[in-house]
Amino acid sequence: MNDNNINVLLNNYCNRREFVKDTLTGISTVAFGSFMLVNQSGCSEGSPTAPINNSDETITVDLSSSENSALAMIGGTLALGANVLDSKGILLYRQSDTNVLAFSRNCTHNGCTIGSFQNGTSACPCHGSQFDTSGSVVNGPAVNPLSQYSATITGNIVTITT
Numbered sequence: 001m002n003d004n005n006i007n008v009l010l011n012n013y014c015n016r017r018e019f020v021k022d023t024l025t026g027i028s029t030v031a032f033g034s035f036m037l038v039n040q041s042g043c044s045e046g047s048p049t050a051p052i053n054n055s056d057e058t059i060t061v062d063l064s065s066s067e068n069s070a071l072a073m074i075g076g077t078l079a080l081g082a083n084v085l086d087s088k089g090i091l092l093y094r095q096s097d098t099n100v101l102a103f104s105r106n107c108t109h110n111g112c113t114i115g116s117f118q119n120g121t122s123a124c125p126c127h128g129s130q131f132d133t134s135g136s137v138v139n140g141p142a143v144n145p146l147s148q149y150s151a152t153i154t155g156n157i158v159t160i161t162t
């Protein structure tokens, strides 16, 4: 074997090595990307968690609107989607004529979006934590209560702030 043949063999070896390396990198990237998509779709209904950093923001809910009518009655609940206060949305509970409670839908276990109140509890689809209408944990693995917003009701308008 002369020097030219050795160079050709080395070049082929390096090319094969590069090919295998590039292929494995590509497979890893696709596999990791698929994992991220599966992980995100399995653990979230909405957009990723974002910090709430604007204390001047408020949202209002008009109870005279038919889509919000559940909250017009004492004991009624409403689930709001993502909004300027909370990227996971907000759960509302009409505690009395004059009092509405508002909670983040951000699960305190690991940040998934919890569902609407059903029979007085909201469940997390990820690991099964449950929260009652006071925001307290009734079933783990979450241990901390839901974050609460300030909510006031004036006439038919519920105003929610940080």
Ligand code: FES
Binding pocket: 107, 108, 109, 110, 111, 112, 124, 125, 126, 127, 128, 129, 140, 141, 142
């Ligand atoms: S993220 Fe909600 S129970 Fe784990």
